[in-house]
Amino acid sequence: VSEERFTRIKNQWGYPKEAVDWCLEHEGIAASDLDSVVLASYHLPRAVYDDKKTVHGAAARIAYWGTEVERNLPSRGARFVSKVYRMTDGVMHLRQRKSLIASSLGLSEDRIIVVDHHEAHAYTTLLCSQFRKETLVLTMDGEGDGLCSTVSAIEEDSLHRLVSSSYTSSLGYLYRWTTKYLGMKPNEHEYKVMGLAPYAAARDAFKVYRKMRPLIKTNDDGSFTSAINMRYADKWLKSELYGTRFDWVAGGVQMVAEDVLSTWVATLLDKYCYSRLALGGGVFMNVKANMVLSELPQVEQLFVMPSCGDESLAIGAALMGYGRLRGRSNWLPDIPPLAHLYLGPEYEASESNIKRLINTRSIEMQHHTDIDGAIADLLSEGKVVGRFSGRAEWGARALGNRSILARADNIDVVEEINNMIKQRDFWMPFAPTILSDRESDYIINPKHFPAPYMIMAFRSSRLGQRDLRAAMHPSDRTLRPQILDPNWNPHYYSVLKQFEKRTGIGGILNTSFNLHGEPIVNSIEDAVSTFSRSGLRYLALGEFLLSKS
Numbered sequence: 284v285s286e287e288r289f290t291r292i293k294n295q296w297g298y299p300k301e302a303v304d305w306c307l308e309h310e311g312i313a314a315s316d317l318d319s320v321v322l323a324s325y326h327l328p329r330a331v332y333d334d335k336k337t338v339h340g341a342a343a344r345i346a347y348w349g350t351e352v353e354r355n356l357p358s359r360g361a362r363f364v365s366k367v368y369r370m371t372d373g374v375m376h377l378r379q380r381k382s383l384i385a386s387s388l389g390l391s392e393d394r395i396i397v398v399d400h401h402e403a404h405a406y407t408t409l410l411c412s413q414f415r416k417e418t419l420v421l422t423m424d425g426e427g428d429g430l431c432s433t434v435s436a437i438e439e440d441s442l443h444r445l446v447s448s449s450y451t452s453s454l455g456y457l458y459r460w461t462t463k464y465l466g467m468k469p470n471e472h473e474y475k476v477m478g479l480a481p482y483a484a485a486r487d488a489f490k491v492y493r494k495m496r497p498l499i500k501t502n503d504d505g506s507f508t509s510a511i512n513m514r515y516a517d518k519w520l521k522s523e524l525y526g527t528r529f530d531w532v533a534g535g536v537q538m539v540a541e542d543v544l545s546t547w548v549a550t551l552l553d554k555y556c557y558s559r560l561a562l563g564g565g566v567f568m569n570v571k572a573n574m575v576l577s578e579l580p581q582v583e584q585l586f587v588m589p590s591c592g593d594e595s596l597a598i599g600a601a602l603m604g605y606g607r608l609r610g611r612s613n614w615l616p617d618i619p620p621l622a623h624l625y626l627g628p629e630y631e632a633s634e635s636n637i638k639r640l641i642n643t644r645s646i647e648m649q650h651h652t653d654i655d656g657a658i659a660d661l662l663s664e665g666k667v668v669g670r671f672s673g674r675a676e677w678g679a680r681a682l683g684n685r686s687i688l689a690r691a692d693n694i695d696v697v698e699e700i701n702n703m704i705k706q707r708d709f710w711m712p713f714a715p716t717i718l719s720d721r722e723s724d725y726i727i728n729p730k731h732f733p734a735p736y737m738i739m740a741f742r743s744s745r746l747g748q749r750d751l752r753a754a755m756h757p758s759d760r761t762l763r764p765q766i767l768d769p770n771w772n773p774h775y776y777s778v779l780k781q782f783e784k785r786t787g788i789g790g791i792l793n794t795s796f797n798l799h800g801e802p803i804v805n806s807i808e809d810a811v812s813t814f815s816r817s818g819l820r821y822l823a824l825g826e827f828l829l830s831k832s
């Protein structure tokens with residue numbers, strides 16, 4: 284579970300105290316029972332970890348100054364000076380992180396292990412995948428421990444890194460700065476740039492692509508080099524793209540991303556004669572690029588880590604720590620692949636718990652023995668319904684338990700949901716949940732890649748464009764589905780199945796249950812508060828249906 288779900292501050296940084304406390308309590312273990320605490324990343328930017336007092340401390344100023352040297356003097360010497368500063372600062376900062384964690388948990392510092400950022404991304408994605416041999420594991424993000432990408436492979440039951448690239452050639456940074464250049468929030472709104480991209484005509488996007496593509500070179504060994512230092516790509520964007528239309532820029536950077544990634548993947552799969560691929564790191568949140576990769580002829584099996592940004596690092600870090608306790612640092616423990624993501628907190632939706640939160644007469648509450656059927660009834664009547672049930676989803680996507688649901692064959696629902704609660708940017712698409720036995724009716728997936736996590740886009744069928752038109756990209760009609768397995772969430776499946784019985788439609792629109800800019804709801808309190816503050820008229824809370832008169 285992410286700390287933001289408890290603190291209600293989106294993308295909350297720092298030591299995740301509430302999340303750690305919840306995990307310990309949920310598993311019934313004390314901090315003193317922990318064999319080790321594993322941190323992913325030797326070096327974190329100070330603002331990521333400290334409270335306000337230390338961000339403005341002397342060490343932070345020195346680190347900042349070291350970085351500024353690199354920005355203003357783009358020479359190799361300046362980069363070296365910056366690197367020395369950052370490394371020194373990293374060591375000092377790591378000490379502070381360790382002592383903060385040791386004192387919070389009441390543990391001795393020698394129980395704390397630190398692992399490399401990209402190694403943790405690679406372990407996360409490989410061990411969550413169903414692959415245990417002959418697999419290429421690729422990681423890519425903005426930057427982590429000085430790198431932007433790595434290539435690893437399994438050799439004799441352990442994972443070995445083959446090649447890596449410096450942050451200076453980071454595609455993630457280029458995308459991040461383009462997000463900022465377009466007036467959106469870097470490290471958060473990259474998905475909005477991806478959503479904007481299909482509105483540009485290919486020939487217009489190509490004008491930007493032609494200028495931007497030569498910045499990054501994919502080498503034969505799988506490493507990247509670049510014409511500029513990508514950490515400061517903002518300078519290049521301002522000088523080269525000033526006055527270029529916003530949608531061309533979005534279309535151009537997406538075209539560059541798709542091309543860089545497919546060149547990279549194709550080169551590596553050809554070189555190592557593999558056809559199995561596992562992908563992790565924040566760049567692979569780009570569901571459209573993942574679709575392009577899935578269509579490469581070299582790719583036969585593909586796993587993209589769901590919610591593969593840094594929120595996924597803890598998984599790989601813990602598994603690496605487990606390996607080290609067994610005395611084997613790059614060992615692959617024999618664990619089953621990741622299944623469903625309903626791993627977060629659960630709260631008892633009892634009558635008394637809900638009643639004490641409702642302080643207005645305009646909200647009615649009704650108990651339903653078949654709440655799944657009641658939701659399906661409302662959905663088939665075209666109503667928009669919030670659903671709060673069972674354990675919260677791990678990661679960035681709501682997969683039915685903390686979701687807002689709606690019938691997707693009527694495009695008007697997009698505006699309705701936006702007015703009610705989401706206030707999304709007008710160009711952003713919604714996504715569907717599809718019954719597993721109806722998948723082939725709606726998405727085009729000739730290689731049969733599993734798609735339960737909303738991490739990969741697919742092209743839609745004709746029927747999909749009719750039944751799910753409000754839950755796909757309006758311009759290119761691709762969709763980012765959650766294919767729902769009945770065993771992973773029987774009640775949510777029952778909602779969809781009963782909806783299908785009434786309407787003949789095998790999928791619905793599923794968007795996360797939160798107000799614009801807030802984290803996804805976690806507790807019953809959050810659900811009722813969000814419901815009260817929004818234009819949403821129906822909320823299913825466990826077996827109770829709340830409705831506004």
Ligand SMILES: [Fe+2]
Binds near residue numbers: 404426427564
């Ligand atoms: Fe990362």
